[in-house]
Amino acid sequence: MALIPNGTDREPMRSEKGSAAAQNSAPAAQGHAPMPYGGPAVDDIRMEEMLLNVGPQHPSTHGVLRLLVRARGETIVEADPVIGYLHRGTEKLAENLQYTQIIPYTDRLDYLASMINNYALCHTVETAIDLEVPERAEHLRVLVMEMQRIASHLLFIGAYLLDLGAMSPFLYAFQERERIVQLFNRICGARLTYNYMRIGGVKYDAPEGWLDDVRDFVPWMKGKLEMYDRLITGNEIFLNRVRGIGVFDTKTALAYGISGVNLRSTGMRWDLRRNRPYSIYDRFEFDIPVGQHGDCFDRYYLHLLEMEQSLRIIEQVLAQMPDGPVLGKVPKIIRVPAGEYYCGVEGARGELGFYIVADGKDKPYRLKIRKPSFVNLQLLPELLRGQSLSNLIAILGAVDIVLGEVDA
Amino acid sequence: MTEDRTQKTESSPPSSEAAVMPPAAPGMTGPPDAASAASTAGSTASADAAPEKASSAKTSAATSPSPAKAAPPKKAPPPPNPWVEAAKAKAEELAQALASQLPNGWLEEVGAVHHQPMLRVRKQHFPAVFRAAHALPSWELDYLVCYTATDYKEHLEVVAYVESTKFGHMVCIKTRTEREAASVPSIVSVHPGANWEEREMFDLFGIEFTGHPDLRRIMMWDEYVGHPLRKDFVDPSLTEEVNRDGADS
Numbered sequence: 339m340a341l342i343p344n345g346t347d348r349e350p351m352r353s354e355k356g357s358a359a360a361q362n363s364a365p366a367a368q369g370h371a372p373m374p375y376g377g378p379a380v381d382d383i384r385m386e387e388m389l390l391n392v393g394p395q396h397p398s399t400h401g402v403l404r405l406l407v408r409a410r411g412e413t414i415v416e417a418d419p420v421i422g423y424l425h426r427g428t429e430k431l432a433e434n435l436q437y438t439q440i441i442p443y444t445d446r447l448d449y450l451a452s453m454i455n456n457y458a459l460c461h462t463v464e465t466a467i468d469l470e471v472p473e474r475a476e477h478l479r480v481l482v483m484e485m486q487r488i489a490s491h492l493l494f495i496g497a498y499l500l501d502l503g504a505m506s507p508f509l510y511a512f513q514e515r516e517r518i519v520q521l522f523n524r525i526c527g528a529r530l531t532y533n534y535m536r537i538g539g540v541k542y543d544a545p546e547g548w549l550d551d552v553r554d555f556v557p558w559m560k561g562k563l564e565m566y567d568r569l570i571t572g573n574e575i576f577l578n579r580v581r582g583i584g585v586f587d588t589k590t591a592l593a594y595g596i597s598g599v600n601l602r603s604t605g606m607r608w609d610l611r612r613n614r615p616y617s618i619y620d621r622f623e624f625d626i627p628v629g630q631h632g633d634c635f636d637r638y639y640l641h642l643l644e645m646e647q648s649l650r651i652i653e654q655v656l657a658q659m660p661d662g663p664v665l666g667k668v669p670k671i672i673r674v675p676a677g678e679y680y681c682g683v684e685g686a687r688g689e690l691g692f693y694i695v696a697d698g699k700d701k702p703y704r705l706k707i708r709k710p711s712f713v714n715l716q717l718l719p720e721l722l723r724g725q726s727l728s729n730l731i732a733i734l735g736a737v738d739i740v741l742g743e744v745d746a
Numbered sequence: 747m748t749e750d751r752t753q754k755t756e757s758s759p760p761s762s763e764a765a766v767m768p769p770a771a772p773g774m775t776g777p778p779d780a781a782s783a784a785s786t787a788g789s790t791a792s793a794d795a796a797p798e799k800a801s802s803a804k805t806s807a808a809t810s811p812s813p814a815k816a817a818p819p820k821k822a823p824p825p826p827n828p829w830v831e832a833a834k835a836k837a838e839e840l841a842q843a844l845a846s847q848l849p850n851g852w853l854e855e856v857g858a859v860h861h862q863p864m865l866r867v868r869k870q871h872f873p874a875v876f877r878a879a880h881a882l883p884s885w886e887l888d889y890l891v892c893y894t895a896t897d898y899k900e901h902l903e904v905v906a907y908v909e910s911t912k913f914g915h916m917v918c919i920k921t922r923t924e925r926e927a928a929s930v931p932s933i934v935s936v937h938p939g940a941n942w943e944e945r946e947m948f949d950l951f952g953i954e955f956t957g958h959p960d961l962r963r964i965m966m967w968d969e970y971v972g973h974p975l976r977k978d979f980v981d982p983s984l985t986e987e988v989n990r991d992g993a994d995s
Contacts, residue, residue, distance in 0.1 A: 593938050682891065
């Protein structure tokens with residue numbers, strides 16, 4: 339005995355009657371309304387059930403997600419995501435805004451992929467009013483969207499590794515992302531909420547030398563991706579941490595409406611850029627990488643592979659960038675003819691769709707956002723059930739949600 | 747192209763709802779004619795358009811200027827938008843394929859929203875339609891894309907876009923419910939991914955989804971009163987001075 343004098347038979351750190359904390363939590367656990375899905379059969383071993391609150395300020399919840407976890411020992415019996423902390427009522431606000439005025443609000447949905455949000459709205463309205471978008475504008479849009487996808491995926495990888503306890507990839511990721519953010523800053527004057535696209539095109543043409551800088555960026559980024567691959571993919575600690583956990587199959591994914599990387603990790607080749615082609619994606623050559631096991635590792639690796647494909651698209655866009663105007667002939671006030679319109683695009687996190695009910699006025703009668711994070715998050719309770727508590731963060735991180743979008 | 751567009755606006759959604767409402771009882775009779783008219787050609791199509799116009803004028807006297815103005819150009823482009831016609835034909839095809847598996851009177855309207863086939867079904871058969879469409883061999887509508895509701899002031903409409911990941915069809919399936927004590931049977935048993943969307947509709951529209959495993963508010967807090975996405979909703983914090991201070995803090 340080092341701390342307690344010899345001859346003392348007391349061990350003060352040990353509680354005789356079970357821990358006080360466990361006893362205090364017992365009534366709360368019983369008093370709580372039964373969880374919706376029920377739990378696995380009670381084991382023979384008697385264990386205290388514990389209610390654990392994760393978030394809404396937990397750093398690894400990527401925002402203000404609260405998880406109400408019921409655990410038996412270290413095993414998760416039930417996890418119930420509580421959302422709505424960032425609910426701003428974007429859909430209601432949009433009913434009182436002109437179509438162009440909604441664009442800045444879309445920036446704040448998935449704030450890591452604002453360009454794609456901008457595009458999804460503009461694309462839906464353009465489809466509704468049958469508006470021709472100039473070639474150069476389309477090319478610029480695809481260019482910034484793919485850069486945005488890279489920036490978003492970079493942040494995913496950095497933040498995911500940080501959740502798992504690896505500090506340096508996060509710093510690297512931010513360094514690379516910074517270069518994209520700087521490029522965005524030069525083309526539209528903002529680093530996060532770009533408000534760059536307009537119905538009928540984009541707001542600004544690329545400034546002098548900007549395209550050349552993007553051209554320089556591509557090979558540089560390719561080298562960085564190789565570095566990531568060397569740094570992270572083969573890391574044994576990381577592999578042991580993420581391989582074979584959070585597994586689901588294609589059938590489950592489709593039943594839950596999962597989209598994006600989460601769906602592709604199960605081996606399903608489903609990318610809206612191919613399956614429901616929009617913009618000018620049909621002109622470019624790119625692959626759709628898919629996973630095999632549907633586990634967290636596949637989801638991580640797909641992010642890496644998709645960045646490579648995005649770089650391929652960027653190269654092709656740069657090679658065929660035409661001259662011309664960047665904003666089409668658009669009426670001063672855009673009135674969408676009465677009707678219902680739905681358009682989905684491949685966002686950084688899955689299918690991002692806008693559903694507009696128009697009544698012929700300059701404002702939508704109803705606007706619904708099909709939020710990929712919101713839909714994907716539904717699967718989380720299923721993935722967590724029966725898992726060890728220590729896997730919670732690894733599984734949650736790989737689902738890749740952004741709370742600005744979940745709560746909208 | 748723009749002419750097609752104007753044509754489409756008259757022949758599809760909200761304005762046309764009043765127009766297409768009358769054949770609710772026979773259900774199938776109205777749209778099949780439209781589909782056959784499209785195949786036979788322009789003259790029948792314009793003849794088909796005329797009664798539709800008349801009925802819309804009858805039902806919406808308040809908006810008389812717009813139908814009156816829309817009347818001449820409506821006859822001018824004889825074949826309506828081919829995309830819309832194709833969608834209608836496809837909706838018809840689906841309705842016929844589904845009919846054998848569903849009880850009589852399940853269908854209220856067959857048509858198109860924008861360029862997508864649309865079926866409007868009676869709400870008590872709502873989940874059954876999804877189940878049947880999911881199992882239908884040449885359709886397999888297995889992926890719930892977008893699921894939401896709209897408040898049309900006289901009624902609430904629940905809209906779902908379902909897609910077949912195998913064949914690539916995308917179909918819009920709708921149902922209506924009255925605003926007072928609004929309720930629609932849940933489709934969670936067919937599409938588990940509808941769970942949170944239905945909770946959101948319950949929260950923001952006040953639609954009760956019967957058979958839902960876990961119907962609670964999702965965006966607003968549990969004690970919240972009111973359904974913000976309804977058109978008659980007034981935010982109490984904008985009208986009461988006391989609350990405004992609270993809301994700003």
